[in-house]
Amino acid sequence: MDWKAAWIWGDGEASPRNEWRCFRRTFDVPLTGAESASLKITADSRYVLYVNGTQLGRGPVRSWPFEQSYDTYEVGHLLKAGEKNTIAALVMHFGVSTFYYIRGRGGLLAQLEYGEGTVAVKTDSAWITSKHLGQHPRSPRMSCQHAFAEYVDASAWDSAWIDSEYDDSEWTNAVVLGPAGMEPWTTLKPRDIPMLTEETVYPVRVESLTKFKSFRLSTAIDVRSVMVEGSEDHSNVVEFNGFIATTIRASRSAQATLGFLASGECLKAFSVNGEIIEMDRLYGSLPERYLDVELKAGDNLLLIDASGGMHTGKLQIGVYAESPTELAFVSPLPRFGEQSAFCSVGPFDAVVHLDHQANRKLDWNHEFYTELLGSVKQAGDLETYGEWLRPIALKYVSEADVFSLSVWKKDSVNLAVPAQLQNAVIPNAEAGVVPVYEGFDSEVLLDFGKEYSGYLTFEIEAAEGTILDWYGFEYMSGRYRQDTFGLDHTLRYVSRSGRQSYVTPIRRGFRYLALTVRNASAPLRIYGVSFSQSNYPVAEVGRFECSDPLLNDIWEISKHTTKLCMEDTFVDCPAYEQTFWVGDSRNEALVSNYLYGVQDILKRCLRLVPGSKHQTPLYADQVPSGWSSVIPNWTFFWAIACSEYYEQTADEAFATEMYEHIRFTMDHYLLKIDDSGLFNVKGWNLLDWSPIDQPNEGIVTHQNVFLAQTLRVAARMGELAGDAEGAAKFDAASSRLTSAINEHLWDEEKQVYIDCIHADGRRSTVISMQTQVVASLTGVAQGDRKTVIDGYLFNPPEHFVQIGSPFMSFFYYEALAKVGGVGLILDDIRKNYGNMIVHGATTCWEQYPNFRENRANPDMLTRSHCHAWSSAPAYFLGREALGVRSLVPGWSHIEIAPVPCGLEWARGSVPHPSGGRIDVSWTADESRRTMTISVSYPSDVAVSIKLPEGYSGYIKETKLERV
Structure with a gap:
């Protein structure tokens, strides 16, 4: 690839935290010569590409910064000959390292070519750019695995910025960073997999309607970045000792509830107005803990010992008091001026842990650290620790913690769902109307029927300033919801006036989607909610059915799980991590071979x-x-x-x-x-x-x-x-x-x-x-x-000690298959995966219910309800029950050797890696020890068909010529 384009960005920081930046280039297209046109593009960290207002793609695929991947799109069909045309790109720069991205710097690189390589447009200083002014960069980290939750104010940004006619006169010219091949993107590699799918799916019903109250005041603080310098450059475990201080200003004295929902992190101890709170006074179970407290009128000092070892290092605080009490976080030390309402004391010591190296032990006995909580009785006492006292920058403090606001409910009232509200999930129906209840927020819970992974779209009509808080999660049973503590997949959307639509650029995985409507001066009208299921493109070549309906259901959830966990790599799960765990992918690949053959x-x-x-x-x-x-x-x-x-x-x-x-x-x-x-x-x-x-x-x-x-x-x-x-x-x-x-x-x-x-x-x-x-x-x-x-x-x-995860069961099943234990494999699948089916699973769980982290809550059956390391049945049912396996590299010689194990019949297909498939159908009479097998396969494949030992029967073969 001969790159003429340069890397570009805007003014300001090289690697800004959670910045969405928009780029545009308007150009003339000749009357002839542009019928065949291709656009090559990459960005740091992720982009969404538009040509003449049409969304064309998302990227790039995950890659090492020194092997940056770029994408190529055919765009001739979108260009308008003899007219003004516009390429637009939204670039989302994380500014932090995650489990699927290593921090680089903000940048966009793009090049449009006609025909055989004539460069028509390239990124340079002629491109114009603007920050996305409606995006709030102070939204919380989703988790250590992910980047940031989403907070968008539609009234502050014109969604027409992608169109050719948009007035971009107030935008500025892009800054040229350097040529292709510059640091940190020293090598550019073409994308080596197809573009991912975007298949539209819809909710199947409105599950519930609820009115409730939640925290009046909330925030999430990136304590990790505050306490451990350089921690935004990596995702290693950090350990530190230090404190976070703020004051809660109350307009009047009031009974209040303090909530801490930080997944067990950043709350070792705390005091309120100088009183040390014994942790046994808190109620609720980890990771959510609550305290009822009397707030005095004026300022109330909250001092939190946030010490410990952690990955994410996020402190989530919520405060509730009945109206008309007004609440605000205020800095305990006004001399810190324009910074946030929070300050840090410390760290007194900090260390970054690498788990394959020797690590220094943290000094937990630092005298200032051990004495501080008891010695600070009022805000002025913090000055004693002036050497360690610092304001926390605004960028580390979120304006609101939407996750906490979605999870914690007070005075909650469940309401019958009006039939008309079900219109919200029916395409092309009249709008579903979300009612407004004075003094309450309204929650509409949507059920998509099964879990999906991709991008949310909605169309609404609302009054200006109406807040839509979207929160996705994987599982519920009756009144129990498994809230995703440790994962904030929320989206806050502040509406402009009138009818509008929004497509999120951030991938999420969930089955249930809660929409909480706040600050509404009029009922919200929902014209549509949909989801773009996005995965590696596969044809569902693999099939399996048998005489046991339970095994059929288990095979189906294994298939769906595997598909959801095929993104630009195999990933462990579509919700909690979206991470390419190297060991998991070995088993996932074997399953995929029997389902999709890619x-x-x-x-x-x-x-x-x-x-x-x-x-x-x-x-x-x-x-x-x-x-x-x-x-x-x-x-x-x-x-x-x-x-x-x-x-x-x-x-x-x-x-x-x-x-x-x-x-x-x-x-x-x-x-x-x-x-x-x-x-x-x-x-x-x-x-x-x-x-x-x-x-x-x-x-x-x-x-x-x-x-x-x-x-x-x-x-x-x-x-x-x-x-x-x-x-x-x-x-x-x-x-x-x-x-x-x-x-x-x-x-x-x-x-x-x-x-x-x-x-x-x-x-x-x-x-x-x-x-x-x-x-x-x-x-x-x-x-x-x-x-x-x-x-x-x-x-x-x-x-x-018994097997504790479906991942380990994979190896157990492999071992059993080697020693003739196929019947036991099927029995174990029925027992353990059947338990998932009994509990309504549409995908395979990460853990079995006896896993130690689940025991504190009997309703919590597993952490992740969709985890591809658990998809073993789709592999073993095809390989052992159907009996299809390869005997030599490349599957040029295969064996069909079904093991009935009490099944009366089975049929299905297994993809051949060179194309085509192997179709097998068999029936068995165990009492008579007879079996009939019908097989079709590509004619260039040698096939050995074996009846089970002790069986007699009939074999029919059909050879299919390759095209």
């Missing part, structure tokens, strides 16, 4: 991982990310996925490309083998959420076992790449490690592999199914030991 998404996932070597040679567990975190198993699963990609496609060139990266990281992992011959590392040593013994320092058995397998994979990849010496080295290392595992980590008396050896040399007394499963699956357990271990697979002893 490969480019996995290829780009695998290629992204080695880019993290600048963070750690052990490779990070989520990429590209500002969190420099290592889960060794996730690196191992990445290498295994590289090998499985070769098995799926027979792409030797890609295997060779990936081997170089596998060799690099495996060489560094081998440096972590200790004198005992075992892998011993400090890191996030995770496999399952259940209470197995997997300390972050020491020798963890499951990691050693998976490393042994990964070294064998590295040897195999080395052979493919022609590196005989490297292959021999890794094969020998695997053998040595396997021997060491069996020498040091087997308990002969208990006939089990222990979970770990702690850093102090203690042998773990914990026995887990997880450790036994992976020992069987990887072949580390051999001979008599494997016989014993395989027995545990069929009859898990009750005193073993």
